Amino acid sequence: MLIKVSGAAVQGIDAYIVTIEASTSRGIRFFLVGLPDSAVKESHERIISAFQVNGYKFPSSQIIINMAPADIRKEGAAYDLPLAIVIMAAAGELSTEMLDDYVIMGEMSLDGTLQPVKGALSMAIKARSEGFKGIILPIQNAPEASVIEGLEVYGAANLREVVDLLNDRPGHIEVLERPKKLRPEQAGSYHADFADVKGQKAVKRALEVAAGGGHNLIMIGPPGSGKSMMARALPSILPPLTEDESIETTRIHSVAGFTGHGASLITERPFRHPHHTITNVALTGGGSNGNPGEISLAHNGLLYLDELPEFTRSALEVLRQPLEDRTIVISRAKYRVEYPASFMLVASMNPCPCGYYNHPTKECNCTPTVIERYLGRVSGPLMDRFDLQCEILPVGFDDMSSDQKVETSAQIRERVVRVRAVQAARFADEKGIYCNAQMDSRLLRKYAKAEPAAIHILGEAMNRLNLSARAYDRILKVSRTIADMENSETIQPHHIAEAIGYRSLDRASWGK
Numbered sequence: 001m002l003i004k005v006s007g008a009a010v011q012g013i014d015a016y017i018v019t020i021e022a023s024t025s026r027g028i029r030f031f032l033v034g035l036p037d038s039a040v041k042e043s044h045e046r047i048i049s050a051f052q053v054n055g056y057k058f059p060s061s062q063i064i065i066n067m068a069p070a071d072i073r074k075e076g077a078a079y080d081l082p083l084a085i086v087i088m089a090a091a092g093e094l095s096t097e098m099l100d101d102y103v104i105m106g107e108m109s110l111d112g113t114l115q116p117v118k119g120a121l122s123m124a125i126k127a128r129s130e131g132f133k134g135i136i137l138p139i140q141n142a143p144e145a146s147v148i149e150g151l152e153v154y155g156a157a158n159l160r161e162v163v164d165l166l167n168d169r170p171g172h173i174e175v176l177e178r179p180k181k182l183r184p185e186q187a188g189s190y191h192a193d194f195a196d197v198k199g200q201k202a203v204k205r206a207l208e209v210a211a212g213g214g215h216n217l218i219m220i221g222p223p224g225s226g227k228s229m230m231a232r233a234l235p236s237i238l239p240p241l242t243e244d245e246s247i248e249t250t251r252i253h254s255v256a257g258f259t260g261h262g263a264s265l266i267t268e269r270p271f272r273h274p275h276h277t278i279t280n281v282a283l284t285g286g287g288s289n290g291n292p293g294e295i296s297l298a299h300n301g302l303l304y305l306d307e308l309p310e311f312t313r314s315a316l317e318v319l320r321q322p323l324e325d326r327t328i329v330i331s332r333a334k335y336r337v338e339y340p341a342s343f344m345l346v347a348s349m350n351p352c353p354c355g356y357y358n359h360p361t362k363e364c365n366c367t368p369t370v371i372e373r374y375l376g377r378v379s380g381p382l383m384d385r386f387d388l389q390c391e392i393l394p395v396g397f398d399d400m401s402s403d404q405k406v407e408t409s410a411q412i413r414e415r416v417v418r419v420r421a422v423q424a425a426r427f428a429d430e431k432g433i434y435c436n437a438q439m440d441s442r443l444l445r446k447y448a449k450a451e452p453a454a455i456h457i458l459g460e461a462m463n464r465l466n467l468s469a470r471a472y473d474r475i476l477k478v479s480r481t482i483a484d485m486e487n488s489e490t491i492q493p494h495h496i497a498e499a500i501g502y503r504s505l506d507r508a509s510w511g512k
Helices: 043-054 077-090 120-129 159-166 201-213 227-237 243-256 280-284 313-317 320-325 368-375 397-401 409-426 441-447 452-465 469-485 493-501
Strands: 002-011 014-025 030-033 062-068 102-104 134-138 152-156 217-220 302-305 327-331 336-340 344-349 388-391
Touching (some): 002 077, 002 120, 014 077, 014 120, 077 102, 077 159, 102 120, 120 134, 120 243, 152 159, 201 217, 201 227, 201 344, 217 227, 227 344, 243 336, 280 313, 452 469, 452 493
Parallel strands (some): 002 102, 102 134, 134 152, 217 344, 217 388, 302 344
Antiparallel strands (some): 327 336
């Protein structure tokens, strides 16, 4: 008897269907073919134990199982459940009526209890696109998969529940309903709030501009000036995820195994804060299994690099291409995967090794050569990719001790949401473009129209500061955001002037 069960495998954030075929004949041997790895081969022992614990009989005949397509390597223990089901069906102990309509995946313990798998959301999306009626998964993964409309999602706690379902004895297992609200109406709770940041009005204005247009930003200033605190507060003013962004973000975190058991969609923008000792692979992704790195886990969110010059030069340089293309392609000998990497890059650094260059009261002990070498750890091409470059000075005593009320993150967020709504309407017909920072040269010419006086100011700044063509584009993008904040159709001279003011590190006097 030949039986087929459909499973799924994930490559990158996309899934593909794996057909598991089983054939029984006279004999006593067990064959598993189709490029299974060690974890898949070990499923034989877990299945035997689960059958014994639950009172099922393992077939005494010869069994040949093929996993197609046979030229793609099958990895992980998530094939335990479909392998167990196909063995039982081939032995005639299981009804085969539902097998053609459902994708089945799940890891099994020795007693048949199902463990969660990675990439459940991508599997559900693929199952729907391939015309399957539904998907059967461990109960921990069911809420994640249930967000896909038009797909029956069954969450099972153990092997017995799946067998009863397929034999038309569903018992406690039922179709999980799609959540009525995929995103919260209110902002989530954050550990940092701008109400706690004393002073620094100019920097907070720059952070609001960055959040309003999705711009990259770097802050440079002495220790204790509030760089890390403001960076950690930045997520609290970012706009909420759209439904499409939420699904895409959840797919990446699901593949990496970071969604959490019983969780549905990720509803808050990611905030990733890797240590400066991070390796290139951990930052960009890859490794033996092609897992997503920090830049992909920060997709649709924020990647914060504190103490930027302390990162290795090679780790920083690999950021250049994803910052432009907003994707990362990982090519290895055995695989090639592409992950989304559209994130806001926020960085902070000291101005010199001792940290007190340009400090108003403390003396810097570093020589110009040492300062120049320290700043040179961050290459010019990477620095050019920061839309806003802000110099921060320490907060004075008067600001620190003041009882004057400060704007909360909720108040700032309202303005950011309004500005993003303007951009959403502007880019409604532009696929994959959601904010000003994502505009290319064609869109800049179309939407970033500046008055002649504004262009004149920009031209003078280009000549005086010797700015690159990339800096020219980024000044226009920031100017467009500032204009949006003032509901201005065109870019005015003072919009350009403010955007140029956010290019502190382009000044020839810096670090000299």
